[in-house]
Amino acid sequence: MTVDYRHDTEVMIEAKNLTKRYGDHLAVDSLSFSAKKGEIVGLLGPNGAGKTTTMRMLTGFMPPTEGSAKISGHDVVEDSLEARRNVGYLPERVPLYPDMSVRGYVLFWARLRGVPNPKAATDAALARVNLSDRRNQLVRHLSKGLKQRLGLAQALVHNPPVIILDEPTIGIDPQQVIEVRQSVRELGKDHTVLFSTHILSEAEQVCDRVLIINRGKIVAQGKPADLRKKLQPGTLLYVQIGGAKKAQARELLTAIPGVLNVETQGDGFQVKANGDLRGDVSARVLGAGYQLLEIRTVTTSLEDIFLELVKEG
Numbered sequence: 001m002t003v004d005y006r007h008d009t010e011v012m013i014e015a016k017n018l019t020k021r022y023g024d025h026l027a028v029d030s031l032s033f034s035a036k037k038g039e040i041v042g043l044l045g046p047n048g049a050g051k052t053t054t055m056r057m058l059t060g061f062m063p064p065t066e067g068s069a070k071i072s073g074h075d076v077v078e079d080s081l082e083a084r085r086n087v088g089y090l091p092e093r094v095p096l097y098p099d100m101s102v103r104g105y106v107l108f109w110a111r112l113r114g115v116p117n118p119k120a121a122t123d124a125a126l127a128r129v130n131l132s133d134r135r136n137q138l139v140r141h142l143s144k145g146l147k148q149r150l151g152l153a154q155a156l157v158h159n160p161p162v163i164i165l166d167e168p169t170i171g172i173d174p175q176q177v178i179e180v181r182q183s184v185r186e187l188g189k190d191h192t193v194l195f196s197t198h199i200l201s202e203a204e205q206v207c208d209r210v211l212i213i214n215r216g217k218i219v220a221q222g223k224p225a226d227l228r229k230k231l232q233p234g235t236l237l238y239v240q241i242g243g244a245k246k247a248q249a250r251e252l253l254t255a256i257p258g259v260l261n262v263e264t265q266g267d268g269f270q271v272k273a274n275g276d277l278r279g280d281v282s283a284r285v286l287g288a289g290y291q292l293l294e295i296r297t298v299t300t301s302l303e304d305i306f307l308e309l310v311k312e313g
């Protein structure tokens with residue numbers, strides 16, 4: 001007897017110390033994370049970070065060297081058939097058959113996966129990705145963006161609760177990028193989605209939670225907004241002082257308690273502090289008899305933080 005004990009906090013993807021070695025090369029280094037029902041989780045990392053390798057292990061295409069993973073509670077190695085049944089995968093390069101029709105291609109996958117009512121499932125999947133009106137077109141005549149949507153239909157046709165998409169917006173035109181992102185958000189309403197990208201703004205727009213990986217390891221994770229707060233190393237101020245020599249001004253700023261670092265920037269200084277020191281800074285500058293020409297907080301973009309995190313070495 002199977003008991004359906006699903007609820008909103010159910011863990012749908014679970015990776016435990018997932019590791020992949022290619023010879024001596026450690027591509028994925030003891031990755032642990034989980035994704036719950038209804039979450040869109042972004043795997044964000046630069047080229048070679050280990051995104052594709054991670055996804056191939058989660059979808060049962062490649063066994064882990066060490067560690068384990070479960071999809072909807074099914075181990076991807078020990079219970080591989082059931083795990084695969086629960087996941088739809090859009091690989092980095094979708095294998096498409098150019099001489100098949102759009103509908104024929106999705107139907108082929110539906111039958112291969114033993115979907116109970118393959119024709120109805122195919123039509124539903126095509127409708128979901130807005131390809132119904134192209135059903136009779138040959139795959140070879142589709143644009144790159146439409147091929148990507150066809151790949152998505154293939155990933156959805158067996159109606160899996162978990163969808164894994166490997167850089168679905170790479171190499172397609174901006175309008176289609178927007179459409180694919182919308183489809184992913186739409187899918188996220190009733191699926192658990194793991195979505196990889198190397199574009200930070202895309203992860204921010206599409207995902208509820210982001211895992212930043214570099215060299216096979218998670219270097220940061222959280223909701224995009226929280227990540228920004230957590231990773232921002234302090235408050236940055238831009239300060240421009242009049243009536244003082246550069247060295248004097250710098251000395252004065254550096255001496256203020258709470259100031260961590262002072263760097264020249266244009267005609268002024270970028271001041272890193274452990275809090276919002278605008279009040280202290282202006283009082284000191286004016287107290288020393290100088291003029292405060294400009295003072296403002298500078299927000300570090302998540303892009304800067306990301307680049308800092310994935311910097312070489």
Ligand SMILES: Nc1ncnc2c1ncn2[C@@H]1O[C@H](COP(=O)(O)OP(=O)(O)OP(=O)(O)O)[C@@H](O)[C@H]1O
Nearest residue numbers: 022025027045046047048049050051052053054198
């Ligand atoms: N089949 C393979 N044999 C040997 N090394 C591999 C193989 N596949 C990937 N690698 C290496 O493993 C590391 C992780 O690769 P992976 O493709 O998982 O990264 P990625 O994050 O998907 O990168 P990209 O953004 O370029 O798609 C890289 O250093 C890559 O060169």
Ligand SMILES: [Mg+2]
Nearest residue numbers: 051052053092
């Ligand atoms: Mg990849």
